Amino acid sequence: MRCKYCQTEDIKPSGSVNGRKLVKCNNCKHRFMENDSLPKMRVNKHVIVSAINLYYEGLSVRKVSRQLSEIFGEKVSQMTVWKWLQKYSKLVSGYVKTLSPQLSGKWHHDETVIRCDGRNEWFWEMIDEDTRFLVASLLSQDRTLKDTIEVFRKALETSKQRPQALFVDGSHTYDRAFNKVFYTRYKVNRVELVKRVGIRARETNNMVERLHETLKERTKIMRGFKNEDSAKLILEGYAINYNYARPHLSLKGKTPAQEAGIEVKGWKTLIENAIQNETIGTQANTQRAVEAVQVVQ
Ligand SMILES: [Zn+2]
Incomplete structure (x- = not known):
């Protein structure tokens, strides 16, 4: 044990x-x-992991609750499922930020408008071509320069590396945001901005369509969120599920993370690693505090 x-x-x-x-x-x-339960939890960890899996694979919270009762014989309220989703999406989201995927550096950007609780919201996402790794996703009320910059910055934060090229839709202007985030006056590490127009658009059409497939799936989950913060958290959870849990057909059953050289797979391992990471972090902090006190004495 x-x-x-x-x-x-x-x-x-x-x-x-x-x-x-x-x-x-x-x-x-x-x-x-x-x-066999997670720290400070009463319920067996397989029940919690299953709940998270089922939800991010597209089941509603109500259906997740019903499935748990049928599979495990556990009575778990919708509110509890909801709390688990928030708690562990947040925990794992902090942990995956410490990982460094090895990407192809060809990033495809896309955004789409969706109806969310009676108003229009923008969904943004950026996917690395060869690994299919989702480097950034964002939910915003507008499509402003600020939002575009935020998506680009998020992608850099996730990848920890500058891309070779950024592919964008030719119908919208990204130059200002692009220059703000990616411009360098040096010749090395220069990022190319490629607009999908004409022949180029046809060549990448398939790729973009596949992108939109995942986007459509995601918007199904995101509909009906009244609270912007929880919507953002769930979106992060969805990105984690997409990158680290779901096998990808075009990657021969591997996850995008595995294709990007990260062997961590599935919510169970992600949660365990995240807890371990947090514990080690706390230990290190305690140790530093102890040392600081000793220095003062
Ligand atoms: Zn221990």
């Missing part, structure tokens, strides 16, 4: 609470119940 927090195997019995056995980790010092 491994520690729920830091994944090391150095654990020992440590008393009990209400007749249930506790163990303590010698590495991170956490004390927890010896069962």
Whole structure:
């Protein structure tokens, strides 16, 4: 058995609470119940992982709740499913930011307008051509320079590397945002802005259509969100599901992340790694605090 927090195997019995056995980790010092659940959760982790999987594969929260009862015999309210989605999408979103995908550097940008709770919203996304890795996605109320810059910056943050070329739709102007984010006066690392017009547009048409397929799927999930913050969080979760959990047909069953050299796959591993990452981060902070106190003394 491994520690729920830091994944090391150095654990020992440590008393009990209400007749249930506790163990303590010698590495991170956490004390927890010896069962197959995530830290501070009552429900088995397979139930939580399944809920997250089912939701991001397109089931509504109501249907997820019903499926959990049918598959696991667990009564889980819609509110609880909703809380899990928010909690673990946020946790894993922080963790995947620490990973560095190896991308082809040919980024395809697209955006589409959708009806969201009675008003129009913009959906933006940028996909790396060879790996199909989703480097950025965004939900915004307008299509302004500021929004465009935000998408471009997000993509740079995710990839941690400048692309070779950025492919955009020829019908909208991206030059200002592009220059703001990607311009360099040096000859190396120069990014090419390619507008999809004429022959070029026909050549990349298939690619763009496939992009739109994923976009359409996503908008199905995003509809009906009243709260902008939760919509954004769920969008991040969807991006994680797309990059790290779902096998891609054109990648011979691999995920875009695997194609980009990251072996981490599926929500279970993502959540475990995220918790481990957080624990190690806390440990390091504590250690630094201790050292700081010692220096002062
Ligand atoms: Zn531990």
